[in-house]
Amino acid sequence: xxxxxxIVDCDPGQDDFINLMLMAGAPEVFDVVAVTAVAGNVGLALxxxxxxxxxxxxxxxxxxxxxxxxxxxxRGLATAEHVHGTTxxxxxxxxxxxxxxxETHAVTALIHCLRGETAxxxxxxxxxxxxxxxxxxxxxxxxxRIAQIVLMGGARAAxxxxxxxxxxxxxxxxxxxxxxxxxxxxxxxxxLDVTHQLCMTPERRAxxxxxxxxVATVVADMLDASARRLPAGASHDGPPLHDPCTALYLxxxxxxxxxxxxxxxxxxxxxxxxxxxxxxxxVTERSPNARWATAIDAPAAFLHIEDRLARLT
Ligand code: RIB
Ligand code: CA
Numbered sequence: 159x160x161x162x163x164x165i166v167d168c169d170p171g172q173d174d175f176i177n178l179m180l181m182a183g184a185p186e187v188f189d190v191v192a193v194t195a196v197a198g199n200v201g202l203a204l205x206x207x208x209x210x211x212x213x214x215x216x217x218x219x220x221x222x223x224x225x226x227x228x229x230x231x232x233r234g235l236a237t238a239e240h241v242h243g244t245t246x247x248x249x250x251x252x253x254x255x256x257x258x259x260x261e262t263h264a265v266t267a268l269i270h271c272l273r274g275e276t277a278x279x280x281x282x283x284x285x286x287x288x289x290x291x292x293x294x295x296x297x298x299x300x301x302x303r304i305a306q307i308v309l310m311g312g313a314r315a316a317x318x319x320x321x322x323x324x325x326x327x328x329x330x331x332x333x334x335x336x337x338x339x340x341x342x343x344x345x346x347x348x349x350l351d352v353t354h355q356l357c358m359t360p361e362r363r364a365x366x367x368x369x370x371x372x373v374a375t376v377v378a379d380m381l382d383a384s385a386r387r388l389p390a391g392a393s394h395d396g397p398p399l400h401d402p403c404t405a406l407y408l409x410x411x412x413x414x415x416x417x418x419x420x421x422x423x424x425x426x427x428x429x430x431x432x433x434x435x436x437x438x439x440x441v442t443e444r445s446p447n448a449r450w451a452t453a454i455d456a457p458a459a460f461l462h463i464e465d466r467l468a469r470l471t
């Protein structure tokens with residue numbers, strides 16, 4: 159199997175961090191070109207720091223980390239310390255990252271990396287899409303250098319998690335999301351409809367902890383911290399694993415059911431900005447532009463999570 163050459167754009171974030179650990183546990187699946195950080199769960203200084211720490215824990219000694227946009231295209235930055243803690247990776251022991259931060263801005267790096275590739279590559283996006291949209295605006299020629307964008311964001315039947323009608327990544331930067339949705343780049347989208355099916359129950363968290371290796375232990379610590387922050391009466395029986403659906407898809411696509419859809423993002427309504435209109439049945443005039451994940455085999459997915467984490471010592 160030829161590994162997927164990927165750039166990961168993320169806003170670590172506990173689940174972004176776990177996504178990177180799954181990728182580190184699957185070196186035969188991923189050839190990581192770069193990690194780019196964007197403001198989202200926490201401010202850019204922290205997401206960049208956390209991306210560097212993730213590369214340390216992943217054992218990625220040569221993967222460059224770039225800091226990108228500190229704010230959305232048009233809106234003010236909204237963050238999610240209430241979910242991820244003040245560091246963004248609550249449960250991870252504080253440390254000074256060994257992985258350096260590159261001086262080049264992530265948007266410049268995205269453009270340069272993509273132009274330098276001999277064939278189109280995959281972008282994994284697990285935060286607000288500000289960096290990617292900005293790169294597309296600055297250098298439209300990179301559109302053809304992107305084979306697909308595998309992203310976590312949006313919601314259809316599940317409703318919103320930051321507003322009643324919008325998922326966090328889409329709501330933080332709806333204008334960027336709309337630009338990516340209109341880009342003609344093949345999109346594979348993992349929204350709350352599917353990520354809410356992959357909850358880290360106490361039993362699953364205990365099984366991760368029982369791996370008894372440093373990376374698995376820190377993942378269990380982050381998941382336990384996340385579980386403590388779940389709102390009282392939350393319908394989930396444990397924190398949903400949002401971003402790791404992207405790595406799981408590239409590791410084992412058979413875990414998911416996906417449907418073609420016409421995806422559009424609301425940008426202007428003060429009530430519904432960031433809402434993803436997901437037309438699965440062709441009831442609009444819009445052409446299909448994405449594949450939308452509707453289901454996951456959660457028990458099988460968890461076995462993959464266990465397996466990949468257990469490979470990291
Ligand atoms: O809504 C969940 C998404 O928002 C995840 O990517 C999480 O890390 C936050 O960025
Ligand atoms: Ca994220």
